Amino acid sequence: MTPQPLYGHPACLMTRLGVHVEAHLTELLVPLGIQPRHFGMLSLLIEQDGRSQHQLAEPLNVHRNVMVGLVDELEQRGLIERRRHPVDRRAHAVHLLPAGRELHAEADAVVTEFEAKMLGGLSAEEAATFVELQKRVSEHVGISHELHPGLRGDLR
Amino acid sequence: MTPQPLYGHPACLMTRLGVHVEAHLTELLVPLGIQPRHFGMLSLLIEQDGRSQHQLAEPLNVHRNVMVGLVDELEQRGLIERRRHPVDRRAHAVHLLPAGRELHAEADAVVTEFEAKMLGGLSAEEAATFVELQKRVSEHVGISHELHPGLRGDLR
DNA sequence: TATTGTTATACTCTATAACTATA
DNA sequence: TATAGTTATAGAGTATAACAATA
Numbered sequence: 001m002t003p004q005p006l007y008g009h010p011a012c013l014m015t016r017l018g019v020h021v022e023a024h025l026t027e028l029l030v031p032l033g034i035q036p037r038h039f040g041m042l043s044l045l046i047e048q049d050g051r052s053q054h055q056l057a058e059p060l061n062v063h064r065n066v067m068v069g070l071v072d073e074l075e076q077r078g079l080i081e082r083r084r085h086p087v088d089r090r091a092h093a094v095h096l097l098p099a100g101r102e103l104h105a106e107a108d109a110v111v112t113e114f115e116a117k118m119l120g121g122l123s124a125e126e127a128a129t130f131v132e133l134q135k136r137v138s139e140h141v142g143i144s145h146e147l148h149p150g151l152r153g154d155l156r
Numbered sequence: 157m158t159p160q161p162l163y164g165h166p167a168c169l170m171t172r173l174g175v176h177v178e179a180h181l182t183e184l185l186v187p188l189g190i191q192p193r194h195f196g197m198l199s200l201l202i203e204q205d206g207r208s209q210h211q212l213a214e215p216l217n218v219h220r221n222v223m224v225g226l227v228d229e230l231e232q233r234g235l236i237e238r239r240r241h242p243v244d245r246r247a248h249a250v251h252l253l254p255a256g257r258e259l260h261a262e263a264d265a266v267v268t269e270f271e272a273k274m275l276g277g278l279s280a281e282e283a284a285t286f287v288e289l290q291k292r293v294s295e296h297v298g299i300s301h302e303l304h305p306g307l308r309g310d311l312r
Numbered sequence: 313t314a315t316t317g318t319t320a321t322a323c324t325c326t327a328t329a330a331c332t333a334t335a
Numbered sequence: 336t337a338t339a340g341t342t343a344t345a346g347a348g349t350a351t352a353a354c355a356a357t358a
Binding site for chain 3: 052053054064065067068085088089090091092
């Protein structure tokens with residue numbers, strides 16, 4: 001059997017697309033003064049406010065050491081705030097401030113517009129299928145894109 | 157309108173999946189002593205032998221400075237070889253050696269097996285659709301996953 | 313004993329610029 | 336003047352380990 005050409009490999013397509021998205025998103029968010037990771041943080045806090053840094057780090061796929069810096073940056077800009085964690089005195093509860101909520105809305109619009117362009121070559125139905133299949137694959141390989149039930153509600 | 161949760165964003169899914177694939181592929185290729193990029197190089201040379209370093213760098217999305225090191229590594233292992241370029245004396249023609257062809261076959265098997273597992277949650281039809289849509293999106297955003305017609309055949 | 317957050321260190325990776333030899 | 340390849344340097348980014356406070 002003859003080997004596949006490079007971009008016949010789904011794996012190569014996926015890494016290439018991932019790099020493409022990351023790079024463009026980074027550029028598009030420069031005017032807002034944040035990076036994709038910061039957007040991710042804000043998004044997670046919109047979903048559930050008051051998470052610990054550890055709880056934020058996991059779905060963002062960054063180490064807790066790095067998270068310190070990310071939280072520092074957004075806190076210094078008055079977008080989020082570290083408060084005392086209600087049940088774990090080791091942890092900080094990270095809370096969204098009004099300015100953070102506003103910036104997130106702007107960033108979300110930028111990201112959404114980018115996605116629309118990126119998927120512009122597909123019909124609405126195809127795009128929906130594409131996203132759906134991506135979610136299925138993500139789940140299958142163990143990427144958590146939902147809040148884990150165990151992490152929802154109680155702040156342990 | 158309420159903003160999307162983080163992984164409702166196709167863009168976030170794609171970067172996350174891309175990182176996942178890159179990381180796992182890197183691990184899986186360690187026993188073969190190469191990285192995903194090296195696999196990409198070998199794949200491109202299988203498609204068309206004797207490309208210049210510049211011609212290899214573009215589809216791999218690496219700078220020509222970096223390409224120097226990649227070619228060095230594979231050449232020192234006797235997998236590829238720099239020869240005089242037939243029509244451009246500034247350039248090197250990078251050629252695949254038998255050992256390189258063999259290693260590529262092994263690596264290709266590893267990658268293919270990984271892809272099968274990754275897409276194992278989808279039916280065959282769904283997997284085909286997924287890959288097809290990825291190619292469509294790649295093309296739409298300007299990622300070249302085919303040899304550019306202008307680069308095929310003549311070695312300019 | 314394990315975990316959260318933090319800091320410092322070392323390491324890797326990358327981007328930039330500069331140089332040569334050709335075109 | 337522009338391009339292919341090369342090299343060196345500096346900067347960014349990352350991983351590792353260690354520590355204090357708390358569980």
